[in-house]
Amino acid sequence: MQENVQENDEVTPEEITPDSAQENTQDEAAAESEASDSSASEETSKDSPAEEIDPWEALEIEAAKWKDQAIRTAAELDNYRKRMSREKLDAVRYGNQSLLEELLPVLDNFSMGMQAAAQEKGSMLFTGMEMVHKQLGEFLSSQSVEEIPAEPGSEFDVNVHDAIGQEASSEIEEGHIVRTMRKGYRIGDRLLRPANVIVSLGDQPQPESE
Numbered sequence: 001m002q003e004n005v006q007e008n009d010e011v012t013p014e015e016i017t018p019d020s021a022q023e024n025t026q027d028e029a030a031a032e033s034e035a036s037d038s039s040a041s042e043e044t045s046k047d048s049p050a051e052e053i054d055p056w057e058a059l060e061i062e063a064a065k066w067k068d069q070a071i072r073t074a075a076e077l078d079n080y081r082k083r084m085s086r087e088k089l090d091a092v093r094y095g096n097q098s099l100l101e102e103l104l105p106v107l108d109n110f111s112m113g114m115q116a117a118a119q120e121k122g123s124m125l126f127t128g129m130e131m132v133h134k135q136l137g138e139f140l141s142s143q144s145v146e147e148i149p150a151e152p153g154s155e156f157d158v159n160v161h162d163a164i165g166q167e168a169s170s171e172i173e174e175g176h177i178v179r180t181m182r183k184g185y186r187i188g189d190r191l192l193r194p195a196n197v198i199v200s201l202g203d204q205p206q207p208e209s210e
Helices: 002-009 018-047 055-094 097-120 124-142
Strands: 145-147 161-167 177-182 185-187 190-193 195-200
Touching (some): 097 124, 097 190, 161 177
Parallel strands (some): 161 195
Antiparallel strands (some): 177 195, 185 190
């Protein structure tokens, strides 16, 4: 009886189905593939170690960076010094600009007084006024104040001249100055006040009388 049971427990080759054999074959192939991939990755990691940066090359890169930063800083400092020097010079040059602008009308009135006193050039009054006028001119020169050129016949310049009138002239061409009504001044490259002038219209034909 027992022998019959044992014989029934044994698996005969006929009982192994094709599906079970195929599953076993697939499992074995997957295991072999995993093993080959693992060994390949290990060999790759051994063959290509991490690249190391050359210490001298790293030092050269760092030195170049600091050199560039030092050059930029030096250039910024030089520009700052130039700007401060220019602002200091402008402060000295134009510091009295408002005072000079207020002094110009006084100079105008003084010049008109001299024209009236010129009728008696030999008088003590005219001599004294002439000396004061000379001192005023020297003071303006010491402050870098210059008179704006506006001679008759010179070309009108809108930047430094102010046309307060026009008149016909057969001697002076159109667009040129006929005469100056009030002198103009500038300090350095700054305009204190423009020169008031009369501008020529050129030779205008006279209207025919009936």
